[in-house]
Amino acid sequence: MLLQKLTEKQFKDIAKLVYDKTGIHLEDRKLGLLSNRLRRRLKALNMTDFAEYYRFINSDKGFKEEESHFLSAVTTNETYFFRNDQLWKFITDELIDHYIQTKKSGRKSIRVWSAASSSGEEAYTCAIVMRELLPNFSTWDVKIVGSDISNNVLDKAKAAVYNDYAVSKTSPERIKKWFVQKDGAYHLKDEIQKMVEFKFHNLRDSMAKGTYDLIFLRNVLMYFDVAMKKRVIDVVTEALAPNGRLIVGDVDPIRTISELSSHMTLEYLRPGVYGKPSITGVDASGRKQMVTT
Ligand SMILES: C[S@@+](CC[C@H](N)C(=O)[O-])C[C@H]1O[C@@H](n2cnc3c(N)ncnc32)[C@H](O)[C@@H]1O
Incomplete structure (x- = not known):
């Protein structure tokens, strides 16, 4: 030994x-x-x-x-479904409505990125909430990507079989509705699983520009030094679509580290939530006019 x-x-x-x-x-x-x-x-x-x-x-x-x-x-891979109930209350009570309103006139598509997804609980929680709350769900095109640097957790995410701890903050109604209980484990139903794809991604590398309406970047920035935090903030800012939202969660180092808050170009909306303005037009001198709705 x-x-x-x-x-x-x-x-x-x-x-x-x-x-x-x-x-x-x-x-x-x-x-x-x-x-x-x-x-x-x-x-x-x-x-x-x-x-x-x-x-x-x-x-x-x-x-x-x-x-x-x-x-x-x-790496620390701690995660579970509905982690931080205040945040998920905000998402269900207010944020989903933001997408319903802003997507009214355009294509009803929503792209979500769970950056540093670990074993998938965050990405799948988002899928459950969208499946429950978007009206006439079949008319929406929702795609969620979960990414992580650890292939071990990505394999778990793809398998979508969870233990008691993972669902400890999930209501019994939701467990009954979205999971099949078998041999002491919780198997996520296909209907939710197929909304999410998982892939390897290092947060230091760029993702598709201007693509995501919603990005989760929770419980990961704290493991990085300031230089890497800035790089990751740039990566997610670039990947966010106009009018998109970035969620950094309750442990939000951006507001508390002045070097980061001055680096951040997204608009602070509420604790842990930032918004990217949409371009509404150009003024007489050709400058882009931006607004966050
Ligand atoms: C604590 S988990 C967060 C899971 C989930 N976002 C949550 O809040 O419940 C942190 C994850 O970040 C991942 N991670 C760490 N460094 C990373 C990097 N450079 N790129 C991508 N993922 C990374 C780890 O593998 C780990 O799964």
Whole structure:
């Protein structure tokens, strides 16, 4: 049984690799936690020390082989359906209506991106809410993308089979309506599953420009340093469609870090929610006129 911990130097080397690959900033106090998580990998790979493991993941071939396990070991994937009931109350009571109103005259299509989706609970919660609240649902074209850097959680998202914890904040009525309970697990019904697609995406890379009417970016910014937070804010701002909404959730570092709030070009609408203006025309001097509705 391996009881050793990473040395400070090994921790720093691995933390640098994690930062280069993901943008996640591992604070020094995570040394013990990371040692514990990687010890399991050493055991699985039959390796005797962290130096050997580092040499392995620091090579192109080794990283490719170990990527999923390594990223699972360094990421926090905590999530569940209807996480933050205040937020989902705002979405069901007010935000869905924003889309019903703004899509009245155009194509009734809604594109959603759950960025850093983990195992899919956030993306599927959004699908459930839209399925329940959009009037004459069959006349709407709703597509939701969930993305993450960890293939392990993406596989879970695609399987859409959940445990008690995942549905602990879901009402019994919704569980009954949208899940099939089998062998102690909750299988999400196809009708909801088919509204969502999952794919690998690193938040540091651009997504389709001007595409998404709604982007969730919750419980992930806190793992990044300021430079990476700014980069991710740029990525989601660019991906948002005119009149779209960005939800960063209750842990909103943008308002509390002045370097980030001055960097943000989206309009602050309410705690955790930002809006992208729509272009309403051009003024006499050719300047675009923008408004957030
Ligand atoms: C705590 S979970 C958040 C899940 C969900 N958004 C929620 O709020 O319930 C954070 C997720 O961010 C993902 N993540 C971390 N760094 C990432 C990056 N650079 N690109 C994409 N996803 C990343 C992790 O793999 C993890 O699944």
